[in-house]
Amino acid sequence: MKYPNNIxxxxxxxxxxxxxxxxxxxxESDINITNEYYIxxxxxxxxxxxxxxxxxxxxxxxxxxxxxxxxxxxxxxYNGIYKGQYIDFEAKETTNKTSFPISNIHPHQIxxxxxxxxxxxxxxxIVRFTNLNETYILMSKDFLEFIDNNDRSxxxxxxxxxKGFLIKDGFIPRIDYLKVLEENGxx
Numbered sequence: 001m002k003y004p005n006n007i008x009x010x011x012x013x014x015x016x017x018x019x020x021x022x023x024x025x026x027x028e029s030d031i032n033i034t035n036e037y038y039i040x041x042x043x044x045x046x047x048x049x050x051x052x053x054x055x056x057x058x059x060x061x062x063x064x065x066x067x068x069x070x071x072x073x074x075x076x077x078y079n080g081i082y083k084g085q086y087i088d089f090e091a092k093e094t095t096n097k098t099s100f101p102i103s104n105i106h107p108h109q110i111x112x113x114x115x116x117x118x119x120x121x122x123x124x125x126i127v128r129f130t131n132l133n134e135t136y137i138l139m140s141k142d143f144l145e146f147i148d149n150n151d152r153s154x155x156x157x158x159x160x161x162x163k164g165f166l167i168k169d170g171f172i173p174r175i176d177y178l179k180v181l182e183e184n185g186x187x
Contacts, residue, residue: 027093027128027135030174031078037173044178046080046087075112076123082178082187086121088113093128099154100127102147110147113140122187126167126177129157136164137177139186 028048038044057067076090090113092104105113105125116123123140138155142163146155165184167175181187 027091027126028077030169031091031126031177034173034175034177035078035080038178044080044082044087046078046082048078049074049076076109082122085187086116088116088121088123089126091126091128093130095131096154097129097131097157099156100129100160101154103153110144114144117141117144122181124181124186126175127160127164129160132157133169135167135169135175136160137167137180137186138164 032048035044035046035048038046055065055068058064059066076088078091079086079088081087090105090109092100094100094104113123113125117140125138125140125143126135127138128135138160142159143155146159146163165180165186167177167180170176178187
């Protein structure tokens with residue numbers, strides 16, 4: 001039988017392993033879908049922060065920005081309100097299987113995280129190890145404690161397993177990070 005693009009269906013004699021790598025959506029999309037669910041159910045109001053840009057040239061006839069640049073560094077990816085408390089977090093993905101490079105978080109973002117923590121806001125990182133299909137929450141207290149007390153250039157996966165909270169993938173919502181925080185004392 002001819003198959004499209006010459007792809008043949010496997011038989012029991014010719015088993016091809018299924019590759020689940022990079023299945024589904026990326027972390028940011030998962031969070032955006034989750035946040036839409038939180039808003040629709042009036043559980044929380046958390047939004048993606050836009051990156052501040054300075055427009056240089058605009059083609060008004062085409063309604064198109066033709067030149068722009070980043071005006072200033074942004075802080076973290078998301079912020080909002082949950083049960084009367086300010087919530088703020090950064091979301092990152094890594095293909096590394098054993099650690100998360102601290103260089104993925106810029107110094108101005110670390111300062112922002114520190115400021116939110118010092119002012120008693122709810123602040124954390126959501127880090128997805130894409131090759132492991134594991135997503136963790138690491139509270140700002142534990143993140144700051146690690147970077148203040150270690151000379152390492154990366155946070156080991158074991159630290160996420162010890163101090164962080166694993167977020168299991170779901171359907172609705174996709175990654176229920178608020179539920180994980182509630183169940184583990186992060187809120």
